Amino acid sequence: MKMMHKFIFTITLLFLTSCSFSSKKDRINRNLVDNKNISLLNIDEDQKIIIRKDYYGTYSFSSWNAYNVANTQIHQVKNLEYNSSVERIENLEKNISKLSSTIPDWLETNKVLKEIEDVKEEYATLLNEKDKSTKAIRENWEELSNEFDDLREELSETVKDYRTE
Secondary structure, three states, X not given: OHHXXXXXXXXXXXXHHHHHHHHHHHHHHHHHHHOOOEEEEEEEOOEXXXXXXXXXXXXXXXXXXXXXXXXXXXXXXXXXXXXXXXHHHHHOHHHHHHHHHHOOHHHOOHHHHXXXXXXXXXXXXXXXXXXXXXXXXXXXXXXXXXXXXHHHHHHHHHHHHHEOO
């Protein structure tokens, strides 16, 4: 009789524990679905990653810091109506130059790589003309910002392909 009570107690305990874990997992999944700034992506059968939207509403990738920093810096300059120092222009070089070499494999599509090259070209123009008039610098910043917008758009399309709903 004691064995029977221990057995029932053990089975009950296992059942309650599994229900507890299940509800916690369901709660986490529900929070992911309910939060429009976080996305769960299925990269392949064995790899799922979570990405989030940043303060500006654009994607931020935990494994692509060069993009995240460049993205934030370009947003900041745009918010300043393209008023920027030469130092800020030069500081952007490190991250712009690393975009294509540090991109996560799952984001590396021909369209994304083309957009990165376009960003690099506009940045090279900005860098080469950093000593020109304020008007020219602002126009170059705006062109760079537009190219970066195109990159953001292409990244959003790529993310959409992996998104789980």
